[in-house]
Amino acid sequence: MESIGVLMMCPMSSYLENELQKRFNPVRFWNFPVFLETHRNSIRAVVGNASTGADAELIDGLPKLEIISSFSVGIDKIDLGKCKEKGIRVTNTPDVLTEDVADLAIGLILALLRRLCECDRYVRSRKWEYGDFQLATKFSGKSVGILGLGRIGTAIAKRAEAFSCPVSYYSRRVKPDLGYKYYPTVVELAQNSDILVVACPLTDETRHIVNRHVMDALGAKGVLINIGRGPHVDEQELVNALTEGRLGGAALDVFEQEPHVPEELFPLENVVLLPHVGSSTVETENAMADLVVANLEAHFAGKSLLTPVV
Amino acid sequence: MDFASSSLFTADFAYENELDLSSLITPSTFIPFQEPNPSIPTIHCAGAENDGRQRIRETTTTDEIITNEDVEPKNKKAKRREIERHRRQEVTSLFGNLRYILPSQYIKGKRSSSDHVQEAVNYIKDLEKKIKEISLKRDRIKRSLSHSSSTGECSIRSLESSYCSCDGDTHINVKVRTCLVGIEIVASCCFRQESCLSSILQLLVQEQCLDVVSCISSRLHPRFIHTIVCESKSMAEESPLVLVHRPPTMKYMDEPLTRYYRILTTHTSSDPLPVFLSRHASSVRAVVSIGRFKIDADFLSRLPSLQLIVCTSVGTDHVDLPECNRRGIAVTNAGGAYSEDVADYAVGLLISFLRRIPAADRYVRSGKWARCGEFQLGIKLSGKRIGILGLGSIGSLIAKRLEPFGCIISYNSTRQKQSIPYLYYPDVVSLAANNDVIVLCCALNDQTRHIVNREVMEALGKKGIIINVGRGGLIDEKEMVKCLVEGVIGGAGLDAFEKEPGVPVELFGLDNVVLSPHCAIATPGSFDNVVELALANLKAFFSNQPLISPVRLN
Numbered sequence: 001m002e003s004i005g006v007l008m009m010c011p012m013s014s015y016l017e018n019e020l021q022k023r024f025n026p027v028r029f030w031n032f033p034v035f036l037e038t039h040r041n042s043i044r045a046v047v048g049n050a051s052t053g054a055d056a057e058l059i060d061g062l063p064k065l066e067i068i069s070s071f072s073v074g075i076d077k078i079d080l081g082k083c084k085e086k087g088i089r090v091t092n093t094p095d096v097l098t099e100d101v102a103d104l105a106i107g108l109i110l111a112l113l114r115r116l117c118e119c120d121r122y123v124r125s126r127k128w129e130y131g132d133f134q135l136a137t138k139f140s141g142k143s144v145g146i147l148g149l150g151r152i153g154t155a156i157a158k159r160a161e162a163f164s165c166p167v168s169y170y171s172r173r174v175k176p177d178l179g180y181k182y183y184p185t186v187v188e189l190a191q192n193s194d195i196l197v198v199a200c201p202l203t204d205e206t207r208h209i210v211n212r213h214v215m216d217a218l219g220a221k222g223v224l225i226n227i228g229r230g231p232h233v234d235e236q237e238l239v240n241a242l243t244e245g246r247l248g249g250a251a252l253d254v255f256e257q258e259p260h261v262p263e264e265l266f267p268l269e270n271v272v273l274l275p276h277v278g279s280s281t282v283e284t285e286n287a288m289a290d291l292v293v294a295n296l297e298a299h300f301a302g303k304s305l306l307t308p309v310v
Numbered sequence: 311m312d313f314a315s316s317s318l319f320t321a322d323f324a325y326e327n328e329l330d331l332s333s334l335i336t337p338s339t340f341i342p343f344q345e346p347n348p349s350i351p352t353i354h355c356a357g358a359e360n361d362g363r364q365r366i367r368e369t370t371t372t373d374e375i376i377t378n379e380d381v382e383p384k385n386k387k388a389k390r391r392e393i394e395r396h397r398r399q400e401v402t403s404l405f406g407n408l409r410y411i412l413p414s415q416y417i418k419g420k421r422s423s424s425d426h427v428q429e430a431v432n433y434i435k436d437l438e439k440k441i442k443e444i445s446l447k448r449d450r451i452k453r454s455l456s457h458s459s460s461t462g463e464c465s466i467r468s469l470e471s472s473y474c475s476c477d478g479d480t481h482i483n484v485k486v487r488t489c490l491v492g493i494e495i496v497a498s499c500c501f502r503q504e505s506c507l508s509s510i511l512q513l514l515v516q517e518q519c520l521d522v523v524s525c526i527s528s529r530l531h532p533r534f535i536h537t538i539v540c541e542s543k544s545m546a547e548e549s550p551l552v553l554v555h556r557p558p559t560m561k562y563m564d565e566p567l568t569r570y571y572r573i574l575t576t577h578t579s580s581d582p583l584p585v586f587l588s589r590h591a592s593s594v595r596a597v598v599s600i601g602r603f604k605i606d607a608d609f610l611s612r613l614p615s616l617q618l619i620v621c622t623s624v625g626t627d628h629v630d631l632p633e634c635n636r637r638g639i640a641v642t643n644a645g646g647a648y649s650e651d652v653a654d655y656a657v658g659l660l661i662s663f664l665r666r667i668p669a670a671d672r673y674v675r676s677g678k679w680a681r682c683g684e685f686q687l688g689i690k691l692s693g694k695r696i697g698i699l700g701l702g703s704i705g706s707l708i709a710k711r712l713e714p715f716g717c718i719i720s721y722n723s724t725r726q727k728q729s730i731p732y733l734y735y736p737d738v739v740s741l742a743a744n745n746d747v748i749v750l751c752c753a754l755n756d757q758t759r760h761i762v763n764r765e766v767m768e769a770l771g772k773k774g775i776i777i778n779v780g781r782g783g784l785i786d787e788k789e790m791v792k793c794l795v796e797g798v799i800g801g802a803g804l805d806a807f808e809k810e811p812g813v814p815v816e817l818f819g820l821d822n823v824v825l826s827p828h829c830a831i832a833t834p835g836s837f838d839n840v841v842e843l844a845l846a847n848l849k850a851f852f853s854n855q856p857l858i859s860p861v862r863l864n
Contacts, residue, residue, distance in 0.1 A: 106657075123818075140654050282689065
């Protein structure tokens with residue numbers, strides 16, 4: 001197996017790199033900008049992540065490519081059509097990161113509504129010595145609307161219920177077993193929610209699914225939480241809505257052009273901005289890395305894949 | 311709210327409730343509908359600004375084929391939508407004003423706008439009732455005074471025949487008549503009768519239901535004319551006097567209290583506190599304590615009639631409870647008014663710490679994400695063992711919130727109950743030794759002061775985390791700072807400190823703390839709750855009913 005070339009698209013996790021080093025021949029894309037000529041025929045696998053996947057050009061440039069194993073659950077950066085066409089397998093990392101992402105969603109809601117980041121800044125800058133902090137907004141009891149009730153959406157719903165929040169959702173299919181209220185359109189979900197959480201996969205249908213109409217429906221007292229993908233939200237509209245006060249607030253872990261974040265958001269008090277840390281805990285990254293390696297090993301041993309997408 | 315089908319602004323509603331709503335309907339709600347001109351391109355209106363001005367942006371509809379047939383119905387729809395949106399905004403701001411004007415007891419618990427309007431009707435009716443009552447009372451007083459058998463009148467008339475030893479027409483002449491606020495007494499006496507005015511005033515003081523409002527004396531040689539105006543007091547019992555002991559900035563209880571009580575505030579007088587209390591508060595039976603001002607034995611000794619202290623905080627460590635117990639003074643606290651907010655905040659502090667949310671937010675805002683790459687990893691919450699110190703109303707809500715995160719809950723408390731599903735540890739050290747996180751939400755008293763000491767922190771260990779939403783005094787702060795700096799414990803999320811707002815400066819530079827300015831309760835909902843609870847406790851006390859949230863004194 002040591003001769004199998006595995007192309008790593010970007011630095012992801014040193015633990016993952018080590019594990020790949022033990023079993024395969026990892027080629028680091030970021031170290032070899034003109035690698036294609038030297039290595040292209042030895043690359044049989046690609047490991048991508050949420051920010052860098054494999055587009056049609058890359059896939060075409062690797063004639064021996066058999067499998068793309070993504071170090072993420074979202075696979076919007078992989079050209080799935082091309083993979084299907086060429087018979088290339090694709091795997092991702094569902095379930096192991098569900099809890100962390102759901103935890104972060106609730107953490108974002110609390111940090112935004114209860115102004116935790118500002119509180120911390122307030123104390124560290126010694127402003128507390130001159131006066132008490134302002135009132136914030138209560139979380140318990142607020143209505144939470146979840147866009148996409150998959151694994152992550154359901155986990156968020158369960159956590160929100162413990163805060164006595166009524167939960168409603170929008171999804172491609174109604175899920176009556178879960179007992180939450182269903183809305184047939186995103187706008188209606190936004191109208192009836194104080195907090196809108198984006199937790200669906202990024203596809204052509206869901207690009208800019210949170211647009212101006214949705215933000216207007218959410219309104220000056222509503223807040224948006226995005227732990228999905230940046231392109232779910234019309235970012236320019238979001239910036240306008242926030243700076244003009246038409247939207248109550250936003251807590252964002254993802255952006256359209258990561259790591260670039262619209263600078264107009266930096267001075268705002270009613271936003272929380274995180275550098276895509278949805279699944280960034282030591283325990284979860286290790287579990288994700290194990291899953292990536294296990295999928296690759298299974299493939300090259302001729303066994304069935306653990307978490308295939310294609 | 312579906313405005314199209316609501317009946318709120320119909321003539322019927324107004325008639326049924328005997329309301330005149332004509333002032334609510336402004337001319338702008340009647341936007342005349344114009345037939346659109348097909349030669350003008352379609353105009354989409356961007357939403358109106360809050361002050362009612364509309365910003366209109368033209369959008370080109372190049373991706374739609376515009377035909378004459380298409381434009382007209384589209385324009386009509388757009389116009390109608392515009393009208394609706396405008397109306398909706400007007401009504402929303404009207405409702406906003408309405409909610410602002412209505413006293414909180416009317417809108418408490420009522421969420422929908424139609425309920426608010428109904429409550430506004432009730433409020434108006436209550437006011438009308440009160441006005442009627444007061445008018446009736448005034449009429450009664452008028453009648454009783456003009457009746458010749460009234461004692462007041464008689465006593466005053468008796469002045470005419472007594473006292474004056476002057477000759478002829480220089481005796482006292484007294485006329486009593488009703489006026490707008492009550493009665494007006496005009497007494498004319500010779501200038502040597504200095505005792506005339508004081509006799510009249512003495513009589514009035516004895517009269518239970520009359521307050522002297524003004525007294526004007528004019529000299530019309532050789533006589534004095536004294537004009538005294540008296541206001542009729544409510545026939546009902548005077549409202550009780552309540553002392554409010556608070557910092558100048560925390561005014562939220564004043565208005566609600568003045569609806570039912572007369573209040574006396576301790577910070578407005580220039581006298582030193584003991585003097586003020588002795589002078590003005592000897593009859594006070596109830597004190598409302600806001601903020602963390604001490605109520606010690608000396609304070610209590612100046613209030614001989616005191617029977618109740620109502621605290622707007624949950625913690626009562628600023629009150630000398632043993633002294634209250636000795637004097638038989640009851641103490642109430644905020645009960646469960648804040649519990650949800652504090653529990654939410656504790657969970658927020660914990661997630662913020664583990665996932666480094668404040669630090670990550672700073673990382674993005676400083677531009678480092680674009681320049682320096684990925685932020686450092688956080689710590690997973692699911693599966694962590696959480697030890698709760700003090701499983702009261704706040705502690706149990708924290709436990710309930712953390713369960714779906716996959717956390718394993720255990721606790722230490724003064725009481726162990728069989729019905730609680732969580733694991734019990736008999737002391738704080740074993741609680742710390744067997745948990746990844748300890749959350750402090752117990753009361754501060756002599757037994758719990760510095761309950762988290764070096765031994766506990768060493769047991770917690772270098773990956774252990776302290777979350778404090780109780781009182782700063784629960785932790786030996788100096789030791790904690792050392793343990794954080796030296797890595798004896800993993801980190802902390804702190805909302806309370808020993809000497810607020812002073813925070814140990816060593817903490818400001820640490821990455822492994824999340825700091826907060828004692829605002830776990832700071833939401834408007836919490837303040838509404840505590841106002842309601844304080845009023846309920848006072849009402850119960852003054853009507854000899856059981857108190858709602860009494861604190862155990864021993």
